[in-house]
Amino acid sequence: APGSKTFQLLEILHRSTKVGSLPDGMVIANDLDIQRCNLLIHQTKRMCTANLIVTNHEAQHFPGGCLFDSKHNKMEPNRQDQLLFDRVLCDVPCSGDGTLRKAPDLWRKWFCEGVEGPLNLWMSLVSFPNLFVGQVLRDGSELDVQVCDKGKWLVSCKDVPKSHRSVVLPSMFPNGGNYRDVVGSTGDDIITDDVNGNSEDDVQAVENPVIHAFIEEVADFPLERCMRLVPHDQNTGAFFISVLQKVSPLPEIQVKLRKEVDKNVDIANQGNEDAQELEINSLETIPEEISGANINANEPNAADLKVSSVTCAEVDFKEAQDPCIVENITKNTLMGKRKLQIQGKWRGIDPVVFFKDEVIINGIKEFYGIDEQFPFNGHLVTRNSDTSHVKRIYYISKSVKNVLELNFSVGQELKITSVGLKIFERQTSCEGRSAPCAFRITSEGLPLILPHVSKQILNASAIDFKHLLQYRTVKFGDFVDADFGEKATNLMPGCCVVVLGEGNRAATGPAQVDESTIAIGCWKGRASLTVMVGALECHELLERLLMRLDTAAEKDSSMHEDKPFDNKGDKAQQSNGKNEYVEVTGVEGE
Numbered sequence: 001a002p003g004s005k006t007f008q009l010l011e012i013l014h015r016s017t018k019v020g021s022l023p024d025g026m027v028i029a030n031d032l033d034i035q036r037c038n039l040l041i042h043q044t045k046r047m048c049t050a051n052l053i054v055t056n057h058e059a060q061h062f063p064g065g066c067l068f069d070s071k072h073n074k075m076e077p078n079r080q081d082q083l084l085f086d087r088v089l090c091d092v093p094c095s096g097d098g099t100l101r102k103a104p105d106l107w108r109k110w111f112c113e114g115v116e117g118p119l120n121l122w123m124s125l126v127s128f129p130n131l132f133v134g135q136v137l138r139d140g141s142e143l144d145v146q147v148c149d150k151g152k153w154l155v156s157c158k159d160v161p162k163s164h165r166s167v168v169l170p171s172m173f174p175n176g177g178n179y180r181d182v183v184g185s186t187g188d189d190i191i192t193d194d195v196n197g198n199s200e201d202d203v204q205a206v207e208n209p210v211i212h213a214f215i216e217e218v219a220d221f222p223l224e225r226c227m228r229l230v231p232h233d234q235n236t237g238a239f240f241i242s243v244l245q246k247v248s249p250l251p252e253i254q255v256k257l258r259k260e261v262d263k264n265v266d267i268a269n270q271g272n273e274d275a276q277e278l279e280i281n282s283l284e285t286i287p288e289e290i291s292g293a294n295i296n297a298n299e300p301n302a303a304d305l306k307v308s309s310v311t312c313a314e315v316d317f318k319e320a321q322d323p324c325i326v327e328n329i330t331k332n333t334l335m336g337k338r339k340l341q342i343q344g345k346w347r348g349i350d351p352v353v354f355f356k357d358e359v360i361i362n363g364i365k366e367f368y369g370i371d372e373q374f375p376f377n378g379h380l381v382t383r384n385s386d387t388s389h390v391k392r393i394y395y396i397s398k399s400v401k402n403v404l405e406l407n408f409s410v411g412q413e414l415k416i417t418s419v420g421l422k423i424f425e426r427q428t429s430c431e432g433r434s435a436p437c438a439f440r441i442t443s444e445g446l447p448l449i450l451p452h453v454s455k456q457i458l459n460a461s462a463i464d465f466k467h468l469l470q471y472r473t474v475k476f477g478d479f480v481d482a483d484f485g486e487k488a489t490n491l492m493p494g495c496c497v498v499v500l501g502e503g504n505r506a507a508t509g510p511a512q513v514d515e516s517t518i519a520i521g522c523w524k525g526r527a528s529l530t531v532m533v534g535a536l537e538c539h540e541l542l543e544r545l546l547m548r549l550d551t552a553a554e555k556d557s558s559m560h561e562d563k564p565f566d567n568k569g570d571k572a573q574q575s576n577g578k579n580e581y582v583e584v585t586g587v588e589g590e
């Protein structure tokens with residue numbers, strides 16, 4: 001955590017999806033804490049999913065996306081017009097008492113009222129219209145909190161035997177206080193016998209009438225849908241899990257929605273204008289003074305912040321340290337100019353903008369030979385409303401597209417911190433030559449788009465693939481398979497994809513892609529191919545490659561010793577002086 005439950009939900013969603021396609025469903029992951037959102041985004045990145053939206057709301061006030069038919073003065077009951085969830089996993093803040101075992105010091109700070117916060121939150125969540133039907137749980141605040149000490153139920157701190165008062169604190173009872181207040185100003189008149197007439201040394205289990213009544217009451221509840229994992233049984237922090245099923249909408253919800261509708265109408269009118277303004281239209285020019293800035297999504301008033309620019313020298317230094325890790329380097333072409341990016345509704349959060357620049361989109365399609373089956377229209381978004389500086393393009397599934405469209409139509413109610421799968425990223429060559437296509441395919445986007453790519457794609461033999469991963473830049477003439485080297489020479493300059501073929505020769509014909517396909521994004525420079533992933537990813541791919549070769553029926557033993565290829569390998573290594581690509585200067589936020 002955070003992110004592991006979201007990851008598992010996405011895994012379930014993607015489980016039966018064929019390579020190159022996307023599941024129908026989607027996950028919206030929400031947390032009130034923006035830092036937790038960012039961690040979650042990071043953790044789920046390796047899922048490479050286009051079916052996730054991460055939002056930053058109070059869950060009890062999660063926007064409903066409910067449309068209002070102003071003409072007929074009624075709420076649209078159409079399901080498509082509302083953001084309704086089929087299932088909700090609520091991982092709510094807890095009382096924290098399960099943690100006491102591993103952090104006993106907390107016991108002294110633990111106080112009963114502390115549980116009320118989470119309890120109130122749970123109650124407001126279960127009555128939330130988008131989620132569950134309300135009133136499914138008994139209001140816990142009605143319950144008198146009882147303290148059990150050595151098998152005996154204590155209703156008030158007055159009942160605590162003197163010898164136990166250092167352990168059972170008044171703060172553990174709902175009325176709190178301290179022993180001095182409760183038993184007298186001096187504390188001398190401390191009761192030594194408890195309310196049940198037992199002496200303090202004669203503590204015995206007694207039946208508590210309140211608990212008894214409670215047990216009788218809950219006997220009819222469907223508690224088989226709840227599970228309590230007590231900490232000492234599992235040696236964990238304790239969990240209470242319950243499964244609730246919504247069986248019908250609540251009448252009160254209609255009233256509540258009714259009130260919200262009026263508010264939504266105003267927002268929607270405002271929002272539609274915003275949405276139109278924010279849609280990218282290459283014919284429109286955005287005034288310079290409001291374009292191009294790097295907004296930190298964690299800062300509530302980031303739009304007011306100055307833009308800190310990374311100098312060329314800093315970037316060169318970082319690249320010299322690890323020339324392949326370029327993705328995280330943010331350059332700012334504006335160099336010192338303070339410019340503000342157009343913000344969406346949420347200040348400090350980059351706007352989500354449908355990317356519709358046909359010149360760029362058609363250029364990408366043409367360059368990579370992407371088949372028409374792969375839907376682009378309405379599936380691309382950016383986090384930058386400045387068309388001339390779009391740096392990253394994200395792919396969204398149909399389900400996410402529907403939610404975004406609904407969100408725009410109701411005035412951008414959703415505060416979206418992350419959406420979709422980064423599929424293309426702007427890239428240029430440091431040789432100064434501009435590639436015919438300014439956008440490379442990202443490694444996250446590669447699994448999705450690969451089956452649809454027919455140009456700029458090569459099949460490499462295992463040995464050449466291995467050399468690419470090892471040396472990361474290999475001159476065309478240094479490839480073991482001369483045919484592969486020639487094909488690489490004939491590629492267009494810029495981004496290309498190298499797919500691992502079978503055995504020691506590159507496969508011929510178009511790449512056959514399935515779940516087991518190993519492929520890597522590369523840059524075709526003037527004289528060499530350079531892999532476009534970080535050292536860690538290269539290392540992981542190399543391990544996968546070696547494992548595959550180990551288990552292959554026709555294992556080529558030469559793969560495990562470089563001797564026959566030493567010259568080639570050395571040459572390849574020597575050629576790794578400088579990469580032939582560099583991340584383009586960009587100003588997009590996110």
Ligand SMILES: C[S@@+](CC[C@H](N)C(=O)[O-])C[C@H]1O[C@@H](n2cnc3c(N)ncnc32)[C@H](O)[C@@H]1O
Nearest residue numbers: 001002003031032033036057058059091092093
């Ligand atoms: C038990 S943690 C679970 C976090 C996350 N699901 C995970 O697996 O790490 C509870 C989370 O609820 C978040 N939270 C607290 N109050 C909230 C609220 N009103 N709305 C949404 N999230 C809230 C906290 O920021 C915290 O991250």
